[in-house]
Amino acid sequence: MKYHAISKQLFVKNRKKFMAQMQPKSIAVFNSNDIYPISADSTMAFEQHRDIFYLSGADQEETILLLFPDALDKKHREILFVRETNEHIAVWEGAKLTKEQASEVSGIETIYWLTDFDRIFFDLMTEADTIYFNTNEHYRQAVITQTREDRFIEKCKKDFPAHRWAKSNPILQQIRGVKEPEEIALMQQACDITEKGFRRILEFTKPGVWEYEMEAEFLHEFVKNRSKGFAYTPIIASGNNANVLHYIENNQQLKDGDLILMDLAAEYANYSSDLTRTIPANGKYNARQRAVYDAVLRVKNEATQLLVPGTIWAEYHKEVGKIMTSELLGLGLLDKADVQNENKDWPAYKKYFMHGTSHHIGLDTHDYGELKTPMKANMVFTVEPGIYIPDEGFGVRLEDDVVIQEKGEPFNLMQNIPIEAEEIEELMNQ
Numbered sequence: 001m002k003y004h005a006i007s008k009q010l011f012v013k014n015r016k017k018f019m020a021q022m023q024p025k026s027i028a029v030f031n032s033n034d035i036y037p038i039s040a041d042s043t044m045a046f047e048q049h050r051d052i053f054y055l056s057g058a059d060q061e062e063t064i065l066l067l068f069p070d071a072l073d074k075k076h077r078e079i080l081f082v083r084e085t086n087e088h089i090a091v092w093e094g095a096k097l098t099k100e101q102a103s104e105v106s107g108i109e110t111i112y113w114l115t116d117f118d119r120i121f122f123d124l125m126t127e128a129d130t131i132y133f134n135t136n137e138h139y140r141q142a143v144i145t146q147t148r149e150d151r152f153i154e155k156c157k158k159d160f161p162a163h164r165w166a167k168s169n170p171i172l173q174q175i176r177g178v179k180e181p182e183e184i185a186l187m188q189q190a191c192d193i194t195e196k197g198f199r200r201i202l203e204f205t206k207p208g209v210w211e212y213e214m215e216a217e218f219l220h221e222f223v224k225n226r227s228k229g230f231a232y233t234p235i236i237a238s239g240n241n242a243n244v245l246h247y248i249e250n251n252q253q254l255k256d257g258d259l260i261l262m263d264l265a266a267e268y269a270n271y272s273s274d275l276t277r278t279i280p281a282n283g284k285y286n287a288r289q290r291a292v293y294d295a296v297l298r299v300k301n302e303a304t305q306l307l308v309p310g311t312i313w314a315e316y317h318k319e320v321g322k323i324m325t326s327e328l329l330g331l332g333l334l335d336k337a338d339v340q341n342e343n344k345d346w347p348a349y350k351k352y353f354m355h356g357t358s359h360h361i362g363l364d365t366h367d368y369g370e371l372k373t374p375m376k377a378n379m380v381f382t383v384e385p386g387i388y389i390p391d392e393g394f395g396v397r398l399e400d401d402v403v404i405q406e407k408g409e410p411f412n413l414m415q416n417i418p419i420e421a422e423e424i425e426e427l428m429n430q
Contacts, residue, residue, distance in 0.1 A: 001059055002226045003269035008107035010182040011057040015078060017175045018055060018168075019069045026070070027124060028132035028168055029156075030055060031148040032063040045228075049149070050363040051134055051172055053270055056080055056106040060097055062114055068124055075110045076124060084113040122159075130164040131156060137169040140366050177360055177369025179378050183271065184403055184413075187362065187380060190231065190273035191401060191413040193266040197221040198277060198417055202427045205260065207281050211236040211250040214262070222266040231272035232365045234264035238281065242395035243388045245355060254281040259289055259394045261386075272365040274382050275414060276399035283428035285421055289394060292387050293421055295327040296396045299385040303357055304402055307381055307410045313358070313371045320357045324385060325349045333389070352387050361401055377406045380413070 022028060030052040036044045048059045056065045064081040071077045080103075085096035099111040112120060125131070133153045136143060157165070179187070197218040204217050214236050222229050237247040238254050242261035254260060258281040265273040278293065280286075285293055303320045325348065328334040334348050342348040358381040360369030369379060381404070386397030398419060402410035418424050 001269075002223075002228060004226070005105075006057055006186070006269060007182060008057060008105060010180055011055060011105075012107040013180060014175070015055050015067065018171055019067055021171045021174075022067070022069060022132065023130050023166060024070060025128050026068075026130035026132060026166065027128045028067040028134075029121075029152065030065040030067075030134050030168070031152050032058070032061055034148050035061055036145075048270065050270065051168070054172075054176060054363055056108065058082065058097070058102065058106055059270070064114065064117055065108075066121070066124070068128065070127070071124060072127055076120075078108045079110045079112060079120070080106055080108045081112050081114045081117045084115060125160055125163065128163065130166050131160065132166045132168040134168045134172075137167070137173075138364075138366070138368065139371065173368050173370055176362060176367065177379055178376050179362060179380055179403070183362065184378070184380070186269050186271040187273060187401065188413050190227070190266050190268035190271050191275075191417070193222055193225040193227050193268055194273045194275050195414070195417045196225055197266065198262075198275065199427070201262070202279065202418070202424065203430070205254070205279060205281060205428065206283070207254050207256040207258070209254045209281075211238055211241075211252050211254070211260075214260070215250050215264075218264060225266070227266040227268050229267070231265050231267040231274065235262065236264065237261045237395075240390060240393045242278070242397075243390045245388075256282050257286070258282075259285075259396065261395055261397055263397065263399065270363055272361055272363070272367070273413070274361050274365055274384075274399060274401055275417065276384055276386075276397045277417070277419065277424075278396045278398065279424055279428065284425055288392065289396075290421055291331060292389070292394075292396050293398075295331055296385055296387050296398050297419065297421075299323050299327055300383050300398050300400070303385060304383050304400070304412070305409055307358070307375065307383070307402060307404055308408075309375055309377050309404060309406065311375045312373075313375070317357055320385065321347055321349055321353075324353050324387075328352055328387070331387075333387075352389065353385060354388070355384075355386070357385055358382050375404055377404050379404045381410075 033049040035046050046061050052065050062083040066079040082097050082102045102111045134149050200221045233248050236250045238260045239258045241247045261278045263276040265275040302323050338348040360367040384399035388395035400414040402412050404410050
């Protein structure tokens with residue numbers, strides 16, 4: 001891995017939090033992701049399942065974590081199964097974790113080869129009444145591929161029909177949403193790498209440059225600083241492309257007078273950052289662009305102040321809608337009649353700001369975390385309002401990542417990344 005080693009104490013703490021909520025005489029199993037094929041002998045780059053990484057730090061394919069707090073043999077209360085390595089694998093694929101290395105990474109004392117799993121799992125299931133399945137219940141999930149977890153669940157239900165089933169996801173939603181200090185430090189590193197990429201691009205951008213050339217500049221800086229690359233598919237949208245919310249073609253040439261909306265950020269150690277900035281191709285916002293830009297920035301700053309312990313996510317978005325409505329009235333994009341006659345299920349402001357303002361961020365860009373209960377300290381959220389005006393040929397979105405504090409306003413992990421229009425213009429015209 002490119003990233004520096006993470007203290008195993010993080011994963012020890014995470015497992016303790018999970019096991020504290022397990023039912024008596026229950027087992028929880030977590031599988032690594034598959035390596036997905038492209039065609040012929042080509043495969044996609046491996047990405048570890050975030051849940052097994054969160055609980056073990058194991059960043060390797062064909063890995064299984066088993067948790068059984070009530071196991072009769074103490075050594076079987078935490079077990080990590082890893083792929084057995086050999087000289088042939090080491091030559092062709094690179095060294096895999098030894099048992100000793102797997103223990104050092106995870107803080108788990110009992111390590112077995114993966115080939116031992118079926119035998120040991122059967123024996124432990126004779127002591128257990130319940131098994132926790134790791135289903136994907138994220139509110140935005142739309143996965144149709146059968147995963148390694150899916151295959152395990154299917155087989156387990158067939159082999160152990162008399163056991164009770166439980167879900168690991170509600171526990172993970174609760175504990176993954178509140179970040180440990182070590183996690184916030186890793187996310188800060190991701191944000192700091194993103195800052196380096198953004199400062200690089202401010203020097204590079206000018207009319208005539210292509211969106212994909214900007215993408216290449218970001219990627220160079222990210223990988224140079226120990227990131228695998230982008231935390232999610234990058235959006236570099238010049239001109240009217242900014243009004244396509246998930247524009248990812250990045251194949252147009254910048255024109256004089258364009259604004260470029262860039263929604264992209266680095267990952268570090270599997271932790272995401274999530275940045276959006278909107279900059280002028282020629283280094284200067286015109287009067288109308290500046291007015292819209294400043295309105296979006298005011299919405300972002302006011303919305304950020306609302307992210308405090310006790311806030312309810314759905315109510316927060318309603319309040320942000322009121323702030324945005326006021327700004328759109330000031331810009332002349334809405335009038336009082338639009339607001340008075342609006343559909344309460346689709347308020348007038350949604351014509352120009354049709355997406356949400358904030359989501360959890362962490363190991364996933366749209367991370368696990370409770371949304372129907374009050375916000376807690378050390379949850380990390382994005383703040384990303386935007387105004388999109390196809391009739392005027394541009395859109396503006398601004399986004400930072402912030403950590404909710406016990407008291408006071410959130411801590412901005414991206415506070416050092418330029419966002420004020422004057423600073424961006426100054427840096428672009430040096």
